[in-house]
Amino acid sequence: PVVRGRSHLVRGLAALADGPVMDAHEALLRAAELLRGRAPAEASDARFLAMEAAWAGGDVDACLAALGLGGDAGGTERDFLDGLAAALTLRFDAARPSLARVVARDGAEDDPRLLLRAGSAALVLGDTAAAARVHARALARARAEHRTALLPRALEHLAYAELRDGRYSGAARTAREGLRAAERTGQRNVAAHQHAVLALVASVTGDGEAVAEHAGLALDTARTHGLAQAAT
Structure with a gap:
């Protein structure tokens, strides 16, 4: 089960970075089930990432399904x-x-x-x-x-937190750095979320051209990979 669990974890991570997020959710959910009780730290990671994938896909029930796997936590x-x-x-x-x-x-x-x-x-x-x-x-x-593989996600989370905190210039700087990191590592889903942050910052500053550019780039990936959060 551990070997199969790790295989599902790898597939889930790949889809979370650059694939349909609900496919990532299913793979990560299966990884958490297989690793539970045998590799608890990896099972914990898989649960959290399955929840993140479901959240990116806008599926609350799937988020709850991932959270519900932690009965032994x-x-x-x-x-x-x-x-x-x-x-x-x-x-x-x-x-x-x-x-x-x-x-x-x-x-x-x-x-x-x-x-x-x-x-x-x-x-x-x-x-x-x-x-x-x-x-x-x-x-x-x-x-x-x-x-290196974690940097784009860390930058994505920071950019969104800065945006929510009203630190618009900081959020834009972080998102641009995150966009470069995501593109270097082939993480198109993370790049889409960074484009979404840049579109929101541009909407606050009144830059309509930048809004259209970044929103369009975010939607290109969001539509094919089911990124409901980036699309909205």
């Missing part, structure tokens, strides 16, 4: 799974304490994967300043560890 991951599931089902009072613990604990870690999880929790809480701070730390750690 404990500690901060349990808080993340429970908190996000509560938020997705509009139980915000139940979500806040769990997600706040994720931000506090994972946000102090050095592992960029845990920092990305903490930043996501902060965004769900609406704490955009914390999300930007934690995602900047995730990016710094990914760079320090020479995690």
Whole structure:
């Protein structure tokens, strides 16, 4: 099961970067099932990535399916799974304490994967300043560890956090860097999300030509790969 689980994980990662995101979700979901109990750290990664794929595809039920695979999880991951599931089902009072613990604990870690999880929790809480701070730390750690494949995702998360926090010039700089990193590593889905950020920044600054250019480029990939978030 571990070998098959890792094979599904590799396929899911490839589709998440440059393929239909719901195909990525299915592969990552299967990876999480096969790795659960045998390779817990990899199963945890697969669950989180399956949730991210479903979120990119705009499928809340699929997000909940990924979160529901963590029955054996404990500690901060349990808080993340429970908190996000509560938020997705509009139980915000139940979500806040769990997600706040994720931000506090994972946000102090050095592992960029845990920092990305903490930043996501902060965004769900609406704490955009914390999300930007934690995602900047995730990016710094990914760079320090020479995690070339992870850099585009870290830049994508940071650009979106900066956008949500009203740091439009910073979001544009980060998105442009993320776009270059995504193109270098063949991650068209990440590139589409960066184009979406640049289109939103351009809409705020009133640059209609840039809005049309970046929105069009985002939609080129979003339509073929099912990127509902980038399309909207």
